[in-house]
Amino acid sequence: MINHHPKNDILTAFVSGQLPASVSVVVASHVELCEHCQQQVELITAQQAASAFNSASDNALIGEAPISKSEIDELDMIDMITALEPDTASVETAPVEVAVNNKLLTLPSALRQVGLKEWQGLGKLSRARFDLDDDEMRMSLLHIDKGGSVPTHTHKGFEVTLLLEGSFDDEMGHYSVGDFIWLDGEHTHQPVTQEGCVCLTVSSDAIHFTQGVSQILNPIGRFIY
Known part of the structure; x- marks a missing residue:
């Protein structure tokens, strides 16, 4: 069950075409998964x-x-x-699938025209960038393997996350497939997953680690968001 949705002002900006391209893709992907937000978009x-x-x-x-x-x-x-009526015979309907941890993941249709770069990983974390030029914003797939976590951090800009597979928890709650999360510098959290998860993310600036030895990565934080 989807419990976390874009706020009404975000959906309004989405319908008006006022969101950055990468953020619009994440919102469109959420709407594709969420019947509640489909109805909201139709109303707006x-x-x-x-x-x-x-x-x-x-x-x-x-x-x-x-x-x-x-x-x-x-x-x-x-x-x-x-x-x-739409001419379904002339519309490309084949799903887009990508290999994540030796399994195929079907991506939302909003991502069908966006290229995906090679995966890069460290420990239980791996990330693949989407080939989308959107100023300083970077859109990625983030995979956290079973039992993995992202060290406690906050954000210099904002980070939008859409959970595509699995689940994770942090200090603010539990998240499952379809949940939409918007965080910024007012939030500090440590995402932890027991079953593993795959997220679609957009970040506007570097993350900032706040605890333990992970803080030594902050000087290069801009290059790893």
Whole structure:
């Protein structure tokens, strides 16, 4: 059961196309897995469409130029296109699978056009970067093997996590497949997994380790987020 969702302002920005590309991919992937957020996105989309229509009507009432015949024809054409049933025969529906720890993982459809670089690992942690140019943000798959953990840390920027397989726990709760987590410098945690997990993550800046010998990695933290 999915218990952690994007906040309403994040979903609103997603529908409006105002999120960074990598964050939008993570939100789209969550929505694909979450019936509750699918309904929320449909509601927000309808509200924004109604607002845009009412705004256009108000502009017409206060004397702005009326909509031309060519614009009406264009709107009618859009309505006709959106009313058509999708041509499933011409749409690529094959799932994307990647090998993680000698098992195949099916990725959300939002990732079908994004390349994945080679895996790099240390101990029970391994990470593969997605080939997506999004300023300073980095999108990755993070795999934590059974019994593994990430040392206690906070974040210099923000980190968005979508759990794709398995489960993990930290000081703030328990997370399972489909859960969406947004953390920043106000949060300090140590993710621990008993069964192993795979996460889709986006980080805007380096993580900062806060306890034990892991703190010696902080000088190179920017290069390992």
